[in-house]
Amino acid sequence: MVTVKSAAVLGIQAVPIDVEVDIRSGLPGFEIVGMAGLSVKESRERIRSALKNSGFTYPMHKIIVNLAPADLKKTGTLYDLPIAIGILAATGQLPLENLADYLVVGELSLNGELRAIPGLISIAELAQEQGKSLLIPAANSQEAAAACSRVYPVSSLSHAFSFLNNNINIPPIKQAAYVPSVPSGPMGIVKGQQIAKRMLAIAAAGHHHALLVGPPGTGKTLLARSVQSMMPPLSRAEAVEVTKIYSSAGLLPPNSGLITQRPVRMPHHNITKAGLLGGGTNIQPGEVSLASSGVLILDELLEFKSDVLQGLREPLEAKKITIVRANERVTYPTKFLLIATTNACPCGYLGDPYHECRCSHSEIHRYQKKLMGPLLDRIDLFTFLEPLKTEDYYNDHDPSETIPLKSCHPNGLLSDEEVQKIQLSAAVKNLLDKALQRLRLSGRGYYKTIKIAKTIAELDGMSEIQPYHVGEALRYRWEAMNLF
Ligand SMILES: [Zn+2]
Known part of the structure; x- marks a missing residue:
């Protein structure tokens, strides 16, 4: 029996997995056990084709693969490469000596090429902690190098074989220098609204959740979008965490390194609880986690469903959210800055000196009641935006842009x-x-x-x-x- 070291990713945390490959005499067959999900079982066809198409011998015996520990559900395509390498070693096509030093992951195509997998930066962190080297798809190498100093990228099964067989030398990927990028905000596009701009600068600098109240056309949404550019640059530790969240969700494009900018998320008010907080059959992070270390904009806050808004209490309070499904328990960070906007009443014109609000007292009461209570209590800063006056359009001086950071x-x-x-x-x-x-x-x-x-x-x-x-x-x- 041969063991290849691999990993599983739970949320943004990687855990070690042993891929055990045993070849037994008997009728030809290929079985994967150890709580392997459907996506893992499908890898049999890819591995068979990749081995044959790369010119290796596919054993005409019974192949048993066990993914240990067996009490953890395994999903995804990342075990293709470790299983294929394990078969090569178990059939004597590849020497065993070097194998123990490596943690191996990667998806195979039918012709043996390697494809990027999600969550690699978390796996790289595990490899670094365990003092292992990483053998991974080349398209994941930048991301992996941000968390591990011994990353060996390979482009195909044959390439991986040649490297492990000492036929070729691959230098480890060097870690790129970290330089945070700061976006330029659209703050200047909104004229006037000095108080709101000042308030948002305070929100961005000190991490205070804010609500902009006002009639339509006052620039609430644009101002909310500008908050990202006023926040301090993303630190390296924050960048690693943000990248882990996006990578685990499969949202990191191939060949990218660390995300260097604070994220901004602006979900539509039709969003479901699972979409906002995270969930699904294969647990995915929600908007509250995709906005972690950045800005979560809830535009027209009162249009969101009440139960969805109530769900924000835990992530706002705990700065993390735990999602529990049958056998799984996954935690994601939720260190977002909440910037919300709302009209003051259903028609939107309450408080507007130029338009008459046509809502009844009880309509206004019902509308605002949705905001009251726990959520309102968790917002720190409020301001009311009035419609712009004519002179605001001629006032080019914008003090908010000269606020020293x-x-x-x-x-x-x-x-x-x-x-x-x-x-x-x-x-x-x-x-x-x-x-x-x-x-x-x-x-x-x-x-x-x-x-x-x-x-x-x-x-x-x-x-x-x-x-x-x-x-x-x-x-x-x-x-x-x-x-x-
Ligand atoms: Zn009204």
């Missing part, structure tokens, strides 16, 4: 205990106490105000929160909007 902590992610440790002056405490009474700030609202004020102070280059920072923070609180 001072380094700032993600204060929005601080826990209540961490907020309690922030030193506040007597004047700041006094102002917060007044706000607590006058605006009926909840406990959560009180802590959120301190976190926002801390970000504003840091953007100001100050370590200590001043009363005017609290004043500005309160301006973006729901309680202070006096909207409804």
Whole structure:
């Protein structure tokens, strides 16, 4: 029996898998056991053709392949290459010596060429941890090299054979230098709306979830899209995590390395709970995970189904989501920044001085009730956008574009205990106490105000929160909007 080391990917986590190949005398046959899913069983035809078409001898005996451990469901096409290599070794066509040093994955075509597989960066991380070398499809090499220093890319089964048989030498792929890319935002396209722009700059710098309320045509969606360009550049650790999520979902194009830009996702309001949160028969990450380390834009928030919105509570709170299916349990990160937009009423014109709102009081109440409660409580910053005035169109100076991007902590992610440790002056405490009474700030609202004020102070280059920072923070609180 021959064992080839391979791996399975659960969410963004790879686990080791042993591909055991045994050739027994008896009637010719090919069996794969060890909780192999349909996609794995289909590999038999590809492997048979690839071996024959590459000029190798296909054994006329019984081939038994066991994927261990057997209590884990195996899916996908990644076992094609390790099984084919195992058959070559078990039939004496390939020497065994080198095999133990390698972790092998890859999909075979019928003529023996290798195709890229999803989730490779997670497998590369496992290989690095285990001190193994990686033998993988060439189209996955950049992605793999970002997480493992011993990556050997091969383009076909024959190529892999020649390498393992020491007929050819392949130098390991060098890791590319990491350079984050920062997109230029469409902020300048929206004229005016200085308060909203300032609020979004605070949201982006300090990781505070924000809601833009206002009538149609005020530039809400464009402004929401510009938040990505105001966030700090993606760190290398974040880039690895984002790439793992996209790779596991099969969304990383072949021959790509690390994703270097913060993702932006803007799902349509018809999206299902599984689409937003993740799920499906073969578990896939949802929009909340595809937006992790980036921006999740929910345009026209109240058009989304209530149960879909309620589902956002766990990912917003825990910064991760666990999806459970029959025998599987998969966790994805959900460190997204939520930027939502909404009209204030069903017709959209509530608060618009130029249009009359035709909604009844009860219609407005019903509409806004959808937003109330748990979700509203988790949004930090609010502002109302008014329709642009004529002079806004002539005002070219855009202060938001000159906001210096001072380094700032993600204060929005601080826990209540961490907020309690922030030193506040007597004047700041006094102002917060007044706000607590006058605006009926909840406990959560009180802590959120301190976190926002801390970000504003840091953007100001100050370590200590001043009363005017609290004043500005309160301006973006729901309680202070006096909207409804
Ligand atoms: Zn209305």
